[in-house]
Amino acid sequence: MANSIEVKNIDAGYGSVKVLHSVSIDVQDGETVVILGSNGNGKSTLIKCITGILAPSAGEIILKLDGQEIDLIGKKPEEIVELGISLVPEGRRLFPSLTVEENLMLGAYKESARVNIEDNLDMVYEAFPVLKERSRQAAGSMSGGEQQMLAIGRALMSEPKILLVDEPSVGLAPIFVSRTIAKIKELKEQKNLTVLMAEQNFNQAVKVADRGYVIVHGQIEFEGKDAESLSNNEMIKQYYLGL
Amino acid sequence: MKINGFWIGVLIVLALGYAFTFFVDNEFYFFAVYVVLQGLIMAVAWNVLGGFTGYVNFGSAGFFAVGVYTSIALNKAFALPLPLIIVASACICGLIGLGTGYLTLRLKGVYFAIATLAMAIVFETVANNWEYVGGAAGTYVLQPENSFFFDSYVEFLFMVMVILAVFATALSRYLSISKIGQGLAAIRDDETAAECMGVPTLRLKLISASIMGGLMGIAGAPFPFFISFVDPLSAFSLLIAVNAIAMPMIGGTAYWYGPVIGALLLGTIQEITTVTISSELNLLVVGSLLVAFITLAPQGIAGLIHDLKNGRQKAKDKSHG
Numbered sequence: 001m002a003n004s005i006e007v008k009n010i011d012a013g014y015g016s017v018k019v020l021h022s023v024s025i026d027v028q029d030g031e032t033v034v035i036l037g038s039n040g041n042g043k044s045t046l047i048k049c050i051t052g053i054l055a056p057s058a059g060e061i062i063l064k065l066d067g068q069e070i071d072l073i074g075k076k077p078e079e080i081v082e083l084g085i086s087l088v089p090e091g092r093r094l095f096p097s098l099t100v101e102e103n104l105m106l107g108a109y110k111e112s113a114r115v116n117i118e119d120n121l122d123m124v125y126e127a128f129p130v131l132k133e134r135s136r137q138a139a140g141s142m143s144g145g146e147q148q149m150l151a152i153g154r155a156l157m158s159e160p161k162i163l164l165v166d167e168p169s170v171g172l173a174p175i176f177v178s179r180t181i182a183k184i185k186e187l188k189e190q191k192n193l194t195v196l197m198a199e200q201n202f203n204q205a206v207k208v209a210d211r212g213y214v215i216v217h218g219q220i221e222f223e224g225k226d227a228e229s230l231s232n233n234e235m236i237k238q239y240y241l242g243l
Numbered sequence: 244m245k246i247n248g249f250w251i252g253v254l255i256v257l258a259l260g261y262a263f264t265f266f267v268d269n270e271f272y273f274f275a276v277y278v279v280l281q282g283l284i285m286a287v288a289w290n291v292l293g294g295f296t297g298y299v300n301f302g303s304a305g306f307f308a309v310g311v312y313t314s315i316a317l318n319k320a321f322a323l324p325l326p327l328i329i330v331a332s333a334c335i336c337g338l339i340g341l342g343t344g345y346l347t348l349r350l351k352g353v354y355f356a357i358a359t360l361a362m363a364i365v366f367e368t369v370a371n372n373w374e375y376v377g378g379a380a381g382t383y384v385l386q387p388e389n390s391f392f393f394d395s396y397v398e399f400l401f402m403v404m405v406i407l408a409v410f411a412t413a414l415s416r417y418l419s420i421s422k423i424g425q426g427l428a429a430i431r432d433d434e435t436a437a438e439c440m441g442v443p444t445l446r447l448k449l450i451s452a453s454i455m456g457g458l459m460g461i462a463g464a465p466f467p468f469f470i471s472f473v474d475p476l477s478a479f480s481l482l483i484a485v486n487a488i489a490m491p492m493i494g495g496t497a498y499w500y501g502p503v504i505g506a507l508l509l510g511t512i513q514e515i516t517t518v519t520i521s522s523e524l525n526l527l528v529v530g531s532l533l534v535a536f537i538t539l540a541p542q543g544i545a546g547l548i549h550d551l552k553n554g555r556q557k558a559k560d561k562s563h564g
Contacts (some may be wrong), residue, residue: 051439053435076443077438089439093282093433094432094436096432097431098428098432102425106437109440110441138555
């Protein structure tokens with residue numbers, strides 16, 4: 001049961017604007033890998049390429065699923081979700097006028113997730129009791145922290161093997177940032193997930209990271225083999241903390 | 244429980260419609276109800292794309308006209324019976340819905356609305372220049388002799404319309420409560436997020452555009468037999484086009500019953516205005532109601548009902564919890 005993603009030398013951008021320049025990263029089975037970088041350096045663009053929302057202009061993205069190699073480039077987002085990759089989007093991107101429960105149901109839109117939909121709903125409600133209390137409330141009427149919980153719950157409804165999390169800290173109060181990050185770690189261990197997280201909140205991200213990359217102007221500037229090497233790196237200190 | 248309720252309602256409506264043809268002699272009522280039901284089918288059709296999916300469409304009444312002209316052409320060429328003509332119109336308008344959907348559905352918001360408006364103008368230009376179906380001068384369509392089991396052809400048309408209205412409502416209800424409807428609601432709220440969640444957005448939008456077209460087509464197919472004389476001005480009438488949008492807006496676009504309520508309400512008010520005051524006032528009535536609803540109840544009547552129900556549910560939850 002080994003699942004991994006390998007991104008090899010991808011270029012991507014929007015129209016004539018190139019954002020990613022030959023980016024290579026990999027995420028191995030059971031790891032939590034973080035991509036660190038401040039705004040506008042290409043974190044979300046990289047995530048968009050993996051989810052199939054944006055087609056890279058060069059390079060390859062290989063998903064290894066139980067020994068099988070699948071090229072993700074050219075696949076539609078719904079096919080990629082079907083393969084077991086699920087996204088917690090940046091800024092949560094909930095369906096604001098739909099209820100909490102309807103949002104969760106939409107997380108399980110793919111055929112294979114329909115079978116266990118009731119069990120998974122219970123699982124999410126157990127992980128986030130506040131969502132159960134508010135199951136009939138419109139998602140847009142909840143607080144930012146609750147919305148983030150819902151976004152994570154919605155992503156889990158598709159029974160992912162690999163969870164992509166794009167900037168979970170955006171727009172959240174500091175207390176909710178650390179709660180969210182802790183929750184992701186807890187769920188990852190509980191469900192044996194492989195996690196790729198893009199984040200600019202360095203201090204929070206290194207708490208859960210097994211490994212990480214620093215992306216600057218669309219290029220991987222640094223690869224940290226473990227959390228230690230990330231937190232003790234001079235370049236990162238300079239870049240992030242202004243030390 | 245709910246399913247049973249709906250289908251019992253369907254049976255009652257069909258039975259009432261049939262009884263109506265027995266007990267009512269004044270033909271005016273058949274004409275009046277026909278017009279209301281035509282509005283209902285169009286409102287339901289518009290809502291499948293404009294309400295469920297959130298793609299506000301100004302040209303969908305153009306599909307009604309395509310249905311009208313398909314019907315004229317098929318009648319002239321093959322003199323097919325009406326039920327066959329309706330099925331054929333539904334298929335042709337559905338296919339045109341699919342094709343134009345493929346061309347326009349990658350546009351969003353205002354751009355989509357304008358593209359659909361342009362499309363309706365293209366349809367009208369074609370109708371104006373297609374001599375076979377009367378061109379700009381229009382054409383007469385004779386009602387066939389055979390009115391099946393009914394006393395007059397108008398009664399037959401009335402019953403056909405009752406059945407079509409029930410069919411359109413049932414289809415739109417099925418869509419809204421099915422998985423497809425969930426996907427459409429997700430597209431309406433946030434299309435990119437829907438795509439990320441694995442909702443096949445393009446496929447669902449095309450399904451929705453085809454159904455919109457097909458239902459508009461069935462609303463239009465009986466029309467030439469109903470008014471006997473069709474020219475592009477009557478088929479592409481402003482009132483018909485505006486009604487198709489105003490009815491769902493007033494009724495509430497997010498729910499399947501919204502356009503039904505809106506059409507019954509607005510359609511009936513219009514018929515009463517026509518008889519008691521003047522038919523010229525119709526557009527004014529639509530306009531004022533639309534302004535009133537958009538300012539006071541932007542979610543329409545169905546939205547109000549839904550809020551009331553929810554409020555009651557919350558109170559219930561509280562007393563239990």
